[in-house]
Amino acid sequence: MSEYIEHDKNGASVGIVQKRFFTFAHPPERLRLESGAQLGPVTLAYETCGRLSPERDNAVLVLHALSGDSHVAGVYTAEDEKPGWWDFMVGPGKGIDTERCFVICSNVIGGCAGSTGPSSIRPETGRPYGLDFPVVTIGDMVAAQKALIDHLGIRRLLCVVGGSIGGMQVLEWTVRYPERVASAVALATTMRHSALAIAFNEVARQAIMADPHWNRGDYYDGPKPATGLAVARMIGHITYLSDEAMRLKFGRRLQDKSDFSFNFDADFQVESYLRYQGRKFVDRFDANSFLYITKAADYYDLILQHGAGSAVRAFAKARARFLVISFTSDWLYPTYQSREIVKALKKNGRDVSFCEIEADWGHDAFLLPNPRLAALIHGFLERVLREVRTSPDAL
Amino acid sequence: MKSEHPRMRYDLQIIASWIEPGAQVMDLGCGEGELLSYLIARKGVRGEGIEKNEEKAAHCIERGLSVLQGDMNVEVLDYPEDRFDYVILSQTLQQVYEPDVLIRAMLRIGRRGIVSFPNFSHWGIRLQVFFTGYAPVSRQLPYQWYDTPNIRVITLNDFRRFIRQIGLRILREAAIDTHSEDRYGKIVRFLPNLRATYGIFMIGK
Secondary structure, three states, X not given: OOOOOOOOOOOOOOOEOOOEEEEEOOOOOOEEOOOOOEEOOEEEEEEEEOOOOOOOOOEEEEEOOOOOOOOOOOEOXXXXXXXXXXXXXXXXXXXXXXXXXXXXXXXXXOOOOOOOOOOOEEOOOOEXXXXXXXXXXXXXXXXXXXXXXXXOOOOOEOEEEEEOHHHHHHHHHHHHOHHHEOEEEEEOOOOEOOHHHHHXXXXXXXXXXXXXXXXXXXXXXXXXXXXXXXXXXXXXXXHHOOHHHHHHHOOOOEOOOOOOOOOOOOOEHHHHHHHHHHHHHHHHOOHHHHHHHHHHHHHOEHHHHHHOOOHHHHOOOOOOEEEEEEEOOOOOOOHHHHHHHHHHHHHOOOOEEXXXXXXXXXXXXXXXXXXXXXXXXXXXXXXXXXXXXXXXXXX | OOOOOOOOOHHHHHHHHHOOOOOEEEEEOOOOOHHHHHHHHHHOOEEEEXXXXXXHHHHHHHOOOEEEEOOHHHHHHXXXXXXXXXXXXXXXXXXXXXXXXXXXXXXXXXXXXXXXXXXXXXXXXXXXXXXXXXXXXXXXXXXXOOOOOOOOXXXXXXXXXXXXXXXXXXXXXXXXXXXXXOOOEEEOOOOHHHHOOEEEEEEEO
């Protein structure tokens, strides 16, 4: 996912939010990971907006993608110019309406925005984990989120919502904790990565690991592998757009010049855009976190893990109502992958809505202001809220 | 749900009157969800729909319906057997490429099917062909031969025979006289194949 953070044109906002921390799995009660390794203590950075109803039936858990964090909407201070990454979607009267819903968003484990990850201090050594941080999976991320939801005293979430890697977490929630989610919104996502998606991630990881500053993940005392991480980000950005999006956005236009420079500076706008995105990313993201999170996404295989090879069996346990959305120009997680999810859900007799939204912006479309997307999510959430409130015991 | 259906299309009113409260309903080609939302609001059914058009499917989801955007001929294959009490195909049969395949699929995933279509043997159509010699154009079939989405010409008699031939049963039928988008109409009991503009059939195995 990229950054398209901008303030809402209508000025609607959740206002000032605060990043909070929840720490659990204190040794010796460490969190047991899917790899068999143990991790503890584990801290999750999270933010909330809106109000939890007295019945505690309106909680929506938002799950971020690769480069996101807990800062889903609003600002940290009145002077803060940069709202959360999904500010257009989350707020009063928006797709996820904070007048109606209590929104929770936490940074994934393995991340670098406040939750325990490779850049966190390892208690045993007093130094950052680096590559000693255990490999975490999408399932581990979800297990940690569930500890947070327990801590917040929420028995059942109204909805889990997320796109891309966040969408994988959505799917995982519905089969891992079926009785804890009334509904699920899976955007531009997949049950498992295609070879194409893995290939791009691998090239991105190689870019980081080829940077001499990476130093096998042990760089926290010295210069960061900034070049490698920037290149990794550039590769990501190519996959988030589409041929159409790039043609419309850049074409072959040159950046601040009328002729070629006949050297290797950024001549084309697309080059300059990618370099800018790469540079910007380095300031806020940890290279090791990039490795861990992309690996978790590549390993993820709902079909294998929960269905022993059958997508239908994988969703047999799911109880939620589903809204699945894909975008026409998304070539990273194309529509056919969403349709496979829909098909498996239908075969299980699950309540599922699906829409393929016409959009030029490729995989990143779910992060861009889109009235249709917001209206779909809004309508879906209102229905689920109504159904949950008319028969509170029915999932 | 808001009260947004003071009166809906007459053929849909008849279909709705055949469905008992609390039933599980699938509406194939549900459009903007007029029938579904009516059935949910008034009859407490559990309804789902399939709609090919993105705009219309999105509109359904936005108004809180459970709807899949997709091709009904394909989507209908993925449901478990007898998942629904009723599977509805309203005013679409004349556009279906393989009617027998679709109708069998409807009765696999549902206990009953409800099918409605414009009656091609209505006297007005017969007279047009007879007197003008041109392919008929009516309010129910408002297209010219070169731009019609309707690839099938069906009469009430044809449909009855077809259902018999493919080994299914007609459980209930209504011949109605109404115009395509009209809120009002009447049941035709005398010479329906000649006088009805639409036929509605409930079919079963």
